[in-house]
Amino acid sequence: xxxxxxxxxxxxxxxxxxxxxxxxxxxxxxxxxxxxxxxxxxxxxxxxxxxxxxxxxxxxxxxxxxxxxxxxxxxxxxxxxxxxxxxxxxxxx
Amino acid sequence: xxxxxxxxxxxxxxxxxxxxxxxxxxxxxxxxxxxxxxxxxxxxxxxxxxxxxxxxxxxxxxxxxxxxxxxxxxxxxxxxxxxxxxxxxxxxxxxxxxxxxxxxxxxxxxxxxxxxxxxxxxxxxxxxxxxxxxxxxxxxxxxxxxxxxxxxxxxxxxxxxxxxxxxxxxxxxxxxxxxxxxxxxxxxxxxxxxxxxxxxxxxxxxxxxxxxxxxxxxxxxxxxxxxxxxxxxxxxxxxxxxxxxxxxxxxxxxxxxxxxxxxxxxxxxxxxxxxxxxxxxxxxxxxxx
Numbered sequence: 001x002x003x004x005x006x007x008x009x010x011x012x013x014x015x016x017x018x019x020x021x022x023x024x025x026x027x028x029x030x031x032x033x034x035x036x037x038x039x040x041x042x043x044x045x046x047x048x049x050x051x052x053x054x055x056x057x058x059x060x061x062x063x064x065x066x067x068x069x070x071x072x073x074x075x076x077x078x079x080x081x082x083x084x085x086x087x088x089x090x091x092x093x
Numbered sequence: 094x095x096x097x098x099x100x101x102x103x104x105x106x107x108x109x110x111x112x113x114x115x116x117x118x119x120x121x122x123x124x125x126x127x128x129x130x131x132x133x134x135x136x137x138x139x140x141x142x143x144x145x146x147x148x149x150x151x152x153x154x155x156x157x158x159x160x161x162x163x164x165x166x167x168x169x170x171x172x173x174x175x176x177x178x179x180x181x182x183x184x185x186x187x188x189x190x191x192x193x194x195x196x197x198x199x200x201x202x203x204x205x206x207x208x209x210x211x212x213x214x215x216x217x218x219x220x221x222x223x224x225x226x227x228x229x230x231x232x233x234x235x236x237x238x239x240x241x242x243x244x245x246x247x248x249x250x251x252x253x254x255x256x257x258x259x260x261x262x263x264x265x266x267x268x269x270x271x272x273x274x275x276x277x278x279x280x281x282x283x284x285x286x287x288x289x290x291x292x293x294x295x296x297x298x299x300x301x302x303x304x305x306x307x308x309x310x311x312x313x314x315x316x317x318x319x320x321x322x323x324x325x326x327x328x329x330x331x332x333x334x335x336x337x338x339x340x341x342x343x344x345x346x347x348x349x350x351x352x353x354x355x356x357x358x359x360x361x362x363x364x365x366x367x368x369x370x371x372x373x374x375x376x377x378x379x380x381x382x
Contacts, residue, residue, distance in 0.1 A: 006119070007126040007138045016122060031100065045376050058368065061361050069150035073143045 019057070026053055041093040052093055056086035121360075127353035134347075145354035155355065157330065158338040159362075165249070165334060166313040172253050173309055174302070177260025182294070184265055195265075198258040206255075210322025213251040217323070237324060241331040248320045248332055255319070256309060263305045267298035303377060307370040314363065335359055 026049060030036065036048030047055070060082035067078035128145055130138040149155050184194045201209075217237050219225040228235035237247040271293060279289050317336035320326070326333035326341070333341075339359065343352035 004136060006123045007130055007132070007136075009126060009129060009138075009140065012122075012126045012129060015125070045372065046379070054368070058361070058365060062365070065146070065150060065358060065361070068143055068146045073147055075143065 022053065022057075026050060043093055047093055049090075052090050055093060056082075056089045059085055059089065124353045124356050127349050128357055129350075131350045141350055145351045146358070148351055149355050149358060154330075154338065155335075155358075158333055158335045161332070162314055162316075162334045165316070166310055168249055169252055169256075169313045170306060170309055172249070173257045173260050174306060176253070177257050177305065178264050178298070178302075180257070180261045181264035181268055182290070184261070186269060195262070198261050198265075201255050201258050202262075204255070206318035207322055209251065209255050210319040213247060213254075213319070214323045217247050239328055241328055244324045244328055244332050248323060251319055251323065252313065252316070256312070260305045260309065263301040264298050267301040268294060271297045299377060300374075303370070303374045307367075307374065310370070311363065311367065314366070 029049065036050060038046050038048050040046050063082045063085060064075055064078045067075060067081075071077070127138075129141055129143070131141045132138045180198075184198075185191050204212075216222045216224045217235075219229055219236055225235055225237075235243050237243040275293050275297075276289065279293060284292070315336055316334055317340070320332050320334060321337055321340075324332045326337045330338075335355075336359075339352055339355055342348050342355060
């Protein structure tokens with residue numbers, strides 16, 4: 001099967017592999033600890049692990065966009081900031 | 094009783110996953126791939142990195158279109174939601190007037206978007222359109238092809254005409270589900286018309302209103318066909334919303350890389366707003382129950 005029409009590149013492939021691995025890891029986590037670990041955090045409403053991953057990914061996307069718009073094309077600092085943000089979301093949200 | 098966990102049930106959602114993969118995930122992945130490359134056709138691509146994102150995010154054209162879209166959605170919601178509630182409150186709840194009103198309300202929703210655009214494009218014309226001719230005969234020099242305010246007014250009135258019915262029908266569904274006992278209790282207590290609305294009707298309409306606001310916001314934020322048919326994004330760029338700008342960029346200019354980057358930013362904004370609305374709706378449900 002030829003996927004050249006999808007115009008794959010190594011960075012975008014790595015990006016999607018990371019997303020899929022994160023989702024797979026969440027699935028494995030859910031298998032061993034079912035129920036989604038619901039809790040009420042600083043946002044004052046109930047979130048599950050899946051919600052926290054979604055908030056982490058969406059927030060990270062906007063951190064990267066803000067960095068591109070205000071900082072410049074290099075995204076390493078934005079990536080580091082996103083990891084810190086995701087840890088914060090999983091810890092406190 | 095302890096909840097049963099059966100992971101075999103996941104196989105039942107497999108057909109949906111396959112369908113979503115082909116209709117949404119694979120096209121989205123392709124757009125992401127395009128957003129970091131440049132192409133001149135012939136299936137040849139050149140790495141561009143994050144250049145297109147920087148270009149879009151620092152472009153006044155993008156921010157202008159985004160602000161126009163946000164203002165348009167805010168105006169639409171500010172008009173359609175109160176108007177929809179007002180009409181729903183005044184619609185008959187019993188008798189032969191009910192089906193007549195429901196059919197009348199449903200009619201604008203049945204008309205295809207491009208037909209609505211064409212109707213209003215002709216309706217507003219100064220030479221042959223009833224609205225344009227009437228306003229000009231009153232001494233108002235109305236011309237939506239040349240005047241920005243007139244173009245905006247036409248697009249907003251057209252959207253109100255097309256979509257207020259949706260808010261009406263949703264609110265009406267919420268209103269008819271209120272048991273008569275609530276109104277009887279309010280009458281016994283001597284409640285005013287405003288009190289009945291504030292403490293009985295509005296809380297009962299809250300869920301459908303949230304759905305109406307979500308649907309109208311999403312739809313108005315992604316609006317394309319009607320303003321494109323009526324004004325083509327003009328005069329100048331005054332009614333060029335994000336979707337119109339995106340199509341101009343992708344198809345008109347064949348700038349697939351920047352258009353893909355803009356699509357992803359547009360998608361992320363919609364995803365964020367949908368999540369906010371969804372969270373508000375589900376929290377409201379949780380508080381009610």
